[in-house]
Amino acid sequence: MKIIQITDTHISHLGGTTNVNAERAIRFINALEPDFVIHTGDVTIMDPDEDRDRATAQEILAGIAAPWRALPGNHDVGEPGDSPFADRAVTSERVAAYRAHFGDDRFVERVGEWAVVGFNSELFGSGLPEEAEQWAWLEGLPELVGPHPVLVFTHKPVRAPSPELQNPHVAVGAESLPRLEELLARLDVRGYGSGHLHHYALTARDGAPVVSAPATAFTAGSSAGDEVTGPGLKQLGVVEYGIADGVVTPRFRAPADLVEADLLEIASVREALAAMGFDLAQIGVEA
Ligand SMILES: [Fe+2]
Numbered sequence: 001m002k003i004i005q006i007t008d009t010h011i012s013h014l015g016g017t018t019n020v021n022a023e024r025a026i027r028f029i030n031a032l033e034p035d036f037v038i039h040t041g042d043v044t045i046m047d048p049d050e051d052r053d054r055a056t057a058q059e060i061l062a063g064i065a066a067p068w069r070a071l072p073g074n075h076d077v078g079e080p081g082d083s084p085f086a087d088r089a090v091t092s093e094r095v096a097a098y099r100a101h102f103g104d105d106r107f108v109e110r111v112g113e114w115a116v117v118g119f120n121s122e123l124f125g126s127g128l129p130e131e132a133e134q135w136a137w138l139e140g141l142p143e144l145v146g147p148h149p150v151l152v153f154t155h156k157p158v159r160a161p162s163p164e165l166q167n168p169h170v171a172v173g174a175e176s177l178p179r180l181e182e183l184l185a186r187l188d189v190r191g192y193g194s195g196h197l198h199h200y201a202l203t204a205r206d207g208a209p210v211v212s213a214p215a216t217a218f219t220a221g222s223s224a225g226d227e228v229t230g231p232g233l234k235q236l237g238v239v240e241y242g243i244a245d246g247v248v249t250p251r252f253r254a255p256a257d258l259v260e261a262d263l264l265e266i267a268s269v270r271e272a273l274a275a276m277g278f279d280l281a282q283i284g285v286e287a
């Protein structure tokens, strides 16, 4: 059995290399004939309030041939914490807009004998009613999942690359982590996958692989250094989870035709940031 994780497509209604890469990655994924595809968020380019990006993303993701689900990232619904990126805090309205286009932001999908569990990392610590609903749903997971082995997917990693980075910019916030750990410990978790860090890294926890999946849109270079992401492969691609005899084997996979680019080299990113009110000149970038 085969599950593919694609993440951080950052699709724009303006087109550009992020869209080209998403389309190429999807063609590559379709050729691998997976049983299931999971998109772990940052579906859209930058601004959670830009509906045109969601519409374009919907069209592109419709090209995925296998059954698939998506999860929201901070660029899709905003983020929790005191200083959310570009002042876009996660709100009920932004979560509702995401759900209207891409379906529920938490789910259990049966794939063969396995349960693929996905939930919204941007709600932890938000204080929104949706956070309380998600906690209640997490409490009920053992019943929803039954005896099946579990793969857990989120946009931001459950655990940050280092304890001092356990904050809502990087991962699930430190105040929420112990409760989440306790709830996940009730499940037979055989693997974790997340996005957000725009690099590929494979570590392990209690014998289960922990994957930080590479983006398809742009590499981490300009946005975050190793001190934030931890060591990893800064190359665009997707992750293939081979599943056999109860064991999950993740592999970095990359189509040869992805356009490797750094965040601010991409015209549609610069336009999106400018439209959000960023003064690009101040950070030394020509819009
Ligand atoms: Fe991202």
Ligand SMILES: [Fe+2]
Residues within 6 Å of the ligand: 041, 042, 073, 074, 075, 155, 195, 196, 197
């Ligand atoms: Fe992100």
